[in-house]
Amino acid sequence: MTKSPLALAICTAVLATAAMAQTDKPVLNVLTYDSFTSEWGPGPLVEKTFEAQCGCDLVFSAVGDGAELLARLQLEGKNSTASVVLGLDSNLITLAAATGLFTPHGQNTANDLPVPFADPLFLPYDWGWFAVVYDKTKLPNAPDSFEALAASDLKIVIQDPRSSTPGLGLLLWVKAAYGDRAPEIWSALADNILTVTPGWTEAYGMFTAGEADMVLSYTTSPAYHLIAEGDDSKAAAAFTEGHYLQVEVAGKLSNAPQPELADQFLMFVGSDAFQSIIPTTNWMYPAHHLAAGLPKGFQQMITPKKSLLMTPDEAATARKPALDEWLTALSR
Amino acid sequence: MLQLDRVQARFDDFTLAADWQVPKGARVAVIGPSGAGKSTLLSLIGGFLMPDQGRVLWQGRDLTREDPGARPMTTLFQDQNLFPHLTIAQNLGLGISPSLRLTAADYDRIEAALAHTGLAGFGTRKPAQLSGGQQSRAALARALLRDKPILLLDEPFAALGPALKREMLGLVTLLADETGATVLMVTHDPAEARTFAPLTCLVEGGIAHAPQATAALLDNPPPALADYLG
Amino acid sequence: MADRALSLTAAGLAVGIGLLLLAPLAALGLGLQGFSLAPAELAALRFTLWQAVLSAGLSVALAIPVARALARRRFRGRDLLISTLGAPFILPVIVAVLGLLAVFGRAGWVNQTLTGLGLSPVSIYGLQGVVLAHVFFNMPLAVRMILHGWQAIPAERFRLAASLGFSPADTMRHIERPMLRAVLPGVALVIFVICLTSFAVALTLGGGPKATTVELAIYQALRFDFDLAGAARLALVQFALCTAAYAVATRLALPTGFGAGQGRAGGPPAPKGWPLRLDVLVIIFAAMFLALPILAVVLDGLPGMLDLPPQVWQAAARSLIIALASTAISLGVALTLALAAARGRNWPGFAASLPLAASSLVLGTGLFLILQPYFRPASLALPVTMAINAALSLPFAFRILAPEARSLFDDYNRLTSSLGITGFARLRFVVLPRLSRPLGFAAGLVAALSMGDLGVIALFAGEGEATLPLLVQRLMGAYRIQTAASAALLLVSLSFALFWGFDQWGRRHASA
Structure with a gap:
């Protein structure tokens, strides 16, 4: 009785790894925070929508929150398998930039934030x-x-x-x-x-x-x-x-294993498809005005x-x- | 032959030395003042304590490095001779196979040993359900099953009444006669030594003296023994 | 021979534990230069020590009368109460804090009653709240450990005392006090060290930054300042404190040397009159203190129990697997170390106590740093979590097993070795049956702790590997407060079921 769960767990771990290895599609790893990827966050829908257009496998790895994200990134350093980091708090991006791990995102920096915000390394996606x-x-x-x-x-x-x-x-x-x-x-x-x-x-x-x-x-x-x-x-x-x-930003890692997919993902982040997922999953404002406007209910907010x-x-x-x-x- | 070859053991507050031998089948009483090292002597022979020097030999075989359970002997302690959580039959079974892998024939032997010691039908009980005398009998029954050539008795019957004690010693004598075992028995009672053991080993002053004829020793005791006997 | 094999295995395990705990620390502390503490860190250290001393002292002081009352009284529901005593200890921190607040908080039942009676409300926030919460968590554990001590006194000693006409005070002096002298230092040590690494409870109920603990300073160093060496420095301080506490406790604890009984039933005498009334009061008070916050948790979670989303059940299954595997590892190691310690050695106890002082954050971060160049972190989530859970719960399992392994050795080693019972047979016929009660209790505790512990999985988990505690956190993070409360209730129920099941198994098999 005491042995079998361990064996089961090891099997599960091994099988999971094997299953991962078998897919031929390129894998885009995105490092983010926990509530983004949770079943009730934007993660699942973002993954589904982006995978439908990229022909790739989008895999999120998650840590506690925006602050831990930066700590994790520093721990991983250049070994990170992630291509994109999503969810850094704008208050921490000077520290993040100082790690030297980020490369310019190359995206259009126009956005609809209530204050001007443009940064070559970090792209705001909600606030x-x-x-x-x-x-x-x-x-x-x-x-x-x-x-x-x-x-x-x-x-x-x-x-x-x-x-x-x-x-x-x-x-x-x-x-x-x-x-x-x-x-x-x-x-x-x-x-x-x-x-x-x-x-x-x-x-x-x-x-x-x-x-x-x-x-x-x-x-x-x-x-x-x-x-x-x-x-x-x-x-x-x-x-x-x-x-x-609070402005939440995404950035591209200079050691990204999938730089093209990373660019494609960051482009997607700025798109209406991504932005319209944000309000009712992350309960934040999208960084760009939505084509269909904000969901009903947001108008009552101060x-x-x-x-x-x-x-x-x-x-x-x-x-x-x-x-x-x-x-x-x-x-x- | 059981031989203690220049055995020396040093402990925090006292030392014990022994250098003698007794023939196979001998029955030896171990007598001496409290705290002189009677139990220590048995522990050295039984392998629960290691001598600093010297060897313990049986029929020329050096036992000094052997684990207690591997030595050709059974020890009956003052107490804790039975595991309280196991039945009497299981406690006896441990004497045949320490891993309790018992055949039907083994169970027959256990029953026979119980019957032999007057405990027929007690196999399924736990030690707490037995009287003190019955517990001693069970321990003896296991010694019988183990069938080792040496039996060390560290006052296992000390808690029993005089009549019961005599009865148990009678049983030990009977079993020892049957099996031809060499017996060493710690005792405080000179009468017990006289009836049970032709030889007596006096332990005093840090020395376990070579066993002498019991009657002669007790009739003409050296000063230390005389003091002890009073 | 058998002894040597045991000693070698135990020594190997002790070295392994040392490596598991110290390698992460070393990985973080590589850049450590010089050693000094800033004024804020000193203040945190002072507060940490002070609240830990108070919490440990009060938990133990309150546990003694409760344990004695339980040891000498028989009443309906006693077994259930003793089992339930494990519950507070295994509650996830945030769940327990909300439960405590429902009772003792600003809008809690106690204050509602007080204001209803026209009295002024009492505030839980501050040192008193920190200590209250720590006593809530740890007093039941202390009761269980002290109760074991009482039960380990052979019935023959109490009979002897009765025959000698001992008064309760004499019995206390000659029998119970030596037992307490042997048991209490270890109990106090465990609680002191648990409280030493407290962080969320201390901050939340402490009412603000006055209640900053060393562990929070570690947290800050790792998360905002990315000062790995600083975190390692603070973790070293924790280790040093734990080592010092261990040395003091070992010095204070004296072995009882009661020897074995015949396993007859019977406990301490149960005097009538005012001692009886006092015992009744003590038991009722303790039961209320422990049960009310748990009742609050149950009431809070019950409404949503039926429509929990499927992810919750998957996470629950994952948590169960982790808990059972951690239990197997932890008990195997604890038993080996306890048997080695029973042979009169001190180092197994020290090795087994080390994890108490480990900050799980430092442990997780350090392991991550060591492992991630070679492995994909998510692929290690389960094994690492199991190993860490097993290591972090080892001190408890060891503490529970060690005293009884010691008496087993003292009382039966001669017999066992004279009969040549070794290896597996010794384990099966002597060790497991004689130790089944503490083994069951330890297994229950470890399993429940491993269920509830967020531990390091948060650091390693990828998308799919969420455990139930992590999921509770995620639900709350996604505003699903009600669902989170229900999932937390599920977590508590499962933890308690594991605890209760193992504990009952142990008690059932503890034949006389």
Whole structure:
């Protein structure tokens, strides 16, 4: 009894490898993050659509999230079998570029982001505004700024900037909006922060369990509840100081085993076929206006009056001091 | 012949030396003050302890490096002679085959050994269901089945009453007569030594002395033994 | 001969464990120059130590009365309660945290009751929350291990005590305290070291960056700073702490030397009067403390159980295979090391305890670094996960087996070797039957831990290899909170079924 599962597992592993080796079609490996490839993410549909047009086998390998993606890439270095990396956070692309592992994508850099964004190495494929999400039925009058939030006795769950990309986004949001006043804002927010979680999942789970009044997420988060669950109770609070952007980008590796397929895939990423998959699977805005417009439900989402985004270099420079300010303010 | 050839063993707080031999079929009482090393002597012969020097030989064969189970002897300990989780029959079966691969003939032998020691019908019970005397009998029955030429008794009957103890010694004598086994028996009781063992080995002062005639030794004890006998 | 073979195998395994744990560390630490800790890291170290000491101390202190009550009372549902004691320990972290919050959180049952009574609510966030969660996870484990200690005292000793007219205090002093002296240091060590590497629980319930642990600093170094040498440096600190804790625990633990009984039934005396009332109170309180958060998890997950998507079942099957294989490996190694340790050696225990101090993130990253030039990571997902799960659960299996392997050796080695019972026969007729109770418990624990552990599969898994915990994570990541709750309940149920099944098997076969 104790031996057979091991044998079975080894057989499975061997068979899987063998099956992989038998396909004659070229294989395009794309390194991305976990929720992209999950059964409920864009992955399955993207794979099906792209394989129908490329005559290739598109294989995703996934790691935890956008930050881990970069770490993984550095671990693999030039040994990576991936040709494309998809899902890096724009705040991290200076670090990513510094690895020297990327080559210019060569695609048209035009896009419909709310702020100008053009980078020779990294191609944005979707984006979203960070926002504080709350429950309308429990909280009729949501705060309209960090200062209003700090003045209230509402409790919010945020993510740790040391371990998650939304956490990093919030850090830069406060910095971009308040500059030198950021430490003061964090100090004022300290008693509103119920707790800090390692990742988005724990924070959002605590919010939906009713533990916190608000959670740091995206302006598009309520769209999931509205479209997939028919639940319109969740809303994002519009902040007058503006909302920071998360831009997710794809890049081509200079050691790509399949450079032509990589180009073809990046071209596909910018196409309407790919872009129209994004809203209801990744719950983010596509980087290009869709021919058919956004899915029903997205129109009800708030549109911030002001969009904030540091350039990749600014973000890279600001991260460390902003983190120290955050730690100092919240450790007191 | 069982020979202890210049055996020397050193432990944390005492040493034990022995250099003597007894003929095959001998019956030897091992007597001496508490803590002098009686059990240690049996452990050295049984292979549970290693001497620092010297050899243990049986019929000229050097046993010193052999595992306890490979030596031509059976030891009955003060306690833990039976595995509590196995039945009496299984406990006996271990004496025939340590891997408990038993044939029908083996089971017949087990039954016979049980009957021989007055335990007929007890095979399916567990040790906890037996009285102290019955447990000793079961251990003896296994010794019978193992049929080894040397039997080492490390006070296995110490917990039994005088009558029961006499009865067990009678049984040991009977079995030893039948099999011609060489027996070494630790005892505190000079009377026991006199009735059971023609030879007695005195252990005291770090030495297991060469066995002498029991009667002579006990009638005319050296000072250390005299003190012990009181 | 047989002893030498055992020692050699055990030594080989110990070296293997050392390599498995230290090679990844070395791979990361290649660029390490100099050794100093930044002020923030020192603060993290202080917090880590402090919460681990508190958690271990409190878990053990609370576990003693519970274990004693369970050892001396017989009541309906006692067996079920003892089995259920394993449950908190095997809950996936995020599930357990949400369960705890449902009870003790801001909007939890406790605070609802308090405010309903007009009292002011209590906050779980802070050091108290971290310790509460760690006690919730680890106190039941401590109860089980201490209970084993109580059950290992031969009934004859208690009979002797009764015949000598011992009062409960005398019994405590002469019989129970020596047992506790032998058992508690090991129990406290295990819990202390588990809490040392805590990270998600500490951060989430600690309420913010004040509650930063060394493990979080490792996480940050690996993920954002890509400071491999820095991560290795912090991992070394963890190793050093574990080694020091191990040395202290070994120094403190004294063997009991109770010797063997005849395997007769019977436990400690069960005095009536106020001790009885106290025991009842202790058992009810412990059962509530452990059961309520689990009840919350069940209530949360139940609604969606029937329409779980097929991927969940596939992942569940994969997780089961991994869990069973990990269990086989872990128990084989643990038993070999425990039998070697029973012969009075210290190194097998040390080798078996090493994985406690290992950061699974460092382990996974280092292995990845070592293996990926030669293998496709996804093709290694299952074997690597099995090996890591087995290694990480080894300390628990060893801790459970070691004391009983020790008494088995002390009590029956002479008899076993005088009869020449060696090799397979020894395993089959002596070791397995005598150790079936701890083996069943250890197997249950390892299987359940391997079911629930995210471990390193996240680092290696490709598209198709998701395990159930990973899938729960993915579901939550895709906003499928309800489905995730149901999948988590499935995970908990399967883990518990494995745990319960093995544990029952062990207890059924623990013939007198």
